[in-house]
Amino acid sequence: MKKLITVFCCALAAMLTSSANAQFFDNFDSYANGQVLDNPGTENGWQGWDNVPAAAGTATNAQSQSAPNSIAIGVGTDAVNRMGSPASGAWEFTAEVYVPTGSTGAQYLILNNQYNDLGPYNWSVQTLFNADAGLVTDDFDTTWAGTPIVFDTWMPVRLIIDLDNDTFEQYINGVLTTGGSNYPWSTRAFDNTGNGTATIGALDLFNLSGTTIYWDNVSLQTYVAGPNCPTDFTLGPDCFQQSGNFSDSCDSDDVYWGIQSTTFAARFAPAPINIELDGVVPIDGNGTLTFCFEGHPTLGGGTAFLTVALFNYTTGLYEQTPFTNQPDGSPGNDITYCKTVDNSNGDYVDGEGNVKARITCAKTGAGPVRLFIDSMYWE
Numbered sequence: 001m002k003k004l005i006t007v008f009c010c011a012l013a014a015m016l017t018s019s020a021n022a023q024f025f026d027n028f029d030s031y032a033n034g035q036v037l038d039n040p041g042t043e044n045g046w047q048g049w050d051n052v053p054a055a056a057g058t059a060t061n062a063q064s065q066s067a068p069n070s071i072a073i074g075v076g077t078d079a080v081n082r083m084g085s086p087a088s089g090a091w092e093f094t095a096e097v098y099v100p101t102g103s104t105g106a107q108y109l110i111l112n113n114q115y116n117d118l119g120p121y122n123w124s125v126q127t128l129f130n131a132d133a134g135l136v137t138d139d140f141d142t143t144w145a146g147t148p149i150v151f152d153t154w155m156p157v158r159l160i161i162d163l164d165n166d167t168f169e170q171y172i173n174g175v176l177t178t179g180g181s182n183y184p185w186s187t188r189a190f191d192n193t194g195n196g197t198a199t200i201g202a203l204d205l206f207n208l209s210g211t212t213i214y215w216d217n218v219s220l221q222t223y224v225a226g227p228n229c230p231t232d233f234t235l236g237p238d239c240f241q242q243s244g245n246f247s248d249s250c251d252s253d254d255v256y257w258g259i260q261s262t263t264f265a266a267r268f269a270p271a272p273i274n275i276e277l278d279g280v281v282p283i284d285g286n287g288t289l290t291f292c293f294e295g296h297p298t299l300g301g302g303t304a305f306l307t308v309a310l311f312n313y314t315t316g317l318y319e320q321t322p323f324t325n326q327p328d329g330s331p332g333n334d335i336t337y338c339k340t341v342d343n344s345n346g347d348y349v350d351g352e353g354n355v356k357a358r359i360t361c362a363k364t365g366a367g368p369v370r371l372f373i374d375s376m377y378w379e
Contacts, residue, residue: 024083024220028069031059037071037079049078049204051117057205063214065096065154070216071205073107079205082115083220086163087199092223092282093159098214101151103131105210109157113186115201122196124185125159125170131210136172140188144178154216156351158282160223161185166198174346227292227377228281230357236274238262242370249373252294256372261361273361273371280353281378289348291357292338295373302365308339311356314347318358334374 026044031037037046038056048055057079060072073079093111107129114122126139129149137146149155155173162168168185170177177183186196205215229250235241243258261272281289289310297304309318319341341348349355355378363369 023222024081024218026071026081026218027066027216028059028064028071029066031069033059033061033069035059040082045081045083047080049080049206052078055079060214063098063100063216065098065216070098070214071218072212072214073205073207074212075105075207075209077205077207080115080202081218082202083200085115085200085202086220087197088163090164090223090225091161091200091220093157093161093203093220094282095157095218096154096216097129097157098154098216099129099131099149099151100211100213103151103211103213105131106208107131107210107213108204108206108208110204110206111159111161112201112204113196113199115204120195122186122201124168124188124196127157127170127172129213131213138170138177141178141183147172147175154351156353161200162223163198163200174349174351227375227379228279228355229377230277230279232278234276235259236272236276238272239274244372250375250377252375254374256295256374258370258372259361260370261368272369273359275359277357277359277376279355279357279378281349281355282353288340289343289355290338290340290379291355292336292375292377292379293359293373294334294336294375295371296334297361297363298370298372299363299365300367302363302367304361304363304369306335306337306371307358307360308337309358309360310339310341310348311358312347313350314345318356320358 036053036056036058037043038048038053040047046056055076055078057071057073057077059069061068062072064070071079109125109127110123111125112121113124114120128137128139130137131149134149135146136149138144150173158171160169163185166185168183170183186198207213227250233246239259239261242260244256246257248255249257259273259275291308291310293308297306307320309320311318343349361369361371
């Protein structure tokens with residue numbers, strides 16, 4: 001199969017100004033339905049393999065994750081984009097793929113570390129969507145048993161490519177492939193030159209045989225590790241925002257977001273402070289998901305009872321972990337607490353990367369309770 005792909009391949013890559021600053025995104029919504037994407041200068045870097053127009057992909061409104069369009073990869077399509085061809089730094093490639101029920105044949109996600117029209121070429125990624133078997137596998141990692149194709153669903157694909165260390169990791173529908181971050185980038189597998197490079201040459205969407213599949217929201221962006229901040233929140237009916245700003249609550253910088261209860265409650269009564277948080281994280285299925293909280297309650301007497309919970313999309317329930325007996329606090333004695341859950345099955349991150357968390361705070365004794373939050377984030 002690898003030799004066939006040396007003849008019929010395509011790459012999806014980005015148009016950018018310099019290899020150090022390459023940033024690429026295309027949701028295909030700016031093109032006309034049916035437009036053939038075969039002109040790198042005017043169509044965001046898209047072309048057919050070896051600059052053959054007949055190999056180019058086509059914008060279509062038959063399916064889309066972001067309406068109205070996606071790119072259709074029909075049999076023989078070998079759509080390439082250089083995506084700026086960065087040669088250093090850490091990069092995050094993401095896209096979404098849709099395989100309709102009844103699909104047949106072999107379709108590929110390919111990334112080349114070298115790509116030139118008519119060669120030389122060099123392959124780093126060759127991931128097979130085997131519609132006949134209903135399975136995604138990796139041509140270059142036969143130790144990985146693969147993961148099922150979820151038909152009629154937009155499946156996320158994510159790669160973190162570290163060119164400085166010449167490594168990458170790959171996630172298909174939230175599942176980390178076997179080699180994980182131990183995959184080499186420039187020397188991983190097949191090439192027809194013998195000289196791989198720590199560069200991103202092009203992305204290639206190739207349909208070797210069978211029916212049309214669709215790709216949408218294709219992106220290559222600088223990878224930045226670190227906290228994923230909440231994007232929105234909902235306060236329970238018995239509390240209100242007292243001070244500070246929600247937007248200040250991601251960084252640990254002693255800029256506090258203050259919430260106060262309107263009533264008081266004993267430990268086993270409904271917590272007067274109840275904050276539900278929404279966020280977005282990379283869809284990686286990388287074993288665990290952690291939510292961290294840093295802050296302090298102020299009580300005016302009594303004891304605080306704090307709970308951190310993460311939402312499980314499989315069960316539809318928040319899973320709580322209490323940490324109790326918290327004294328009256330101040331910025332000098334913030335509580336720092338992180339809840340980590342097993343996310344190997346993708347229970348805590350949905351197919352769009354959405355996550356949810358909940359913080360509650362009650363107290364013993366009379367009087368309101370206040371909760372000051374310095375930072376909260378997923379990682």
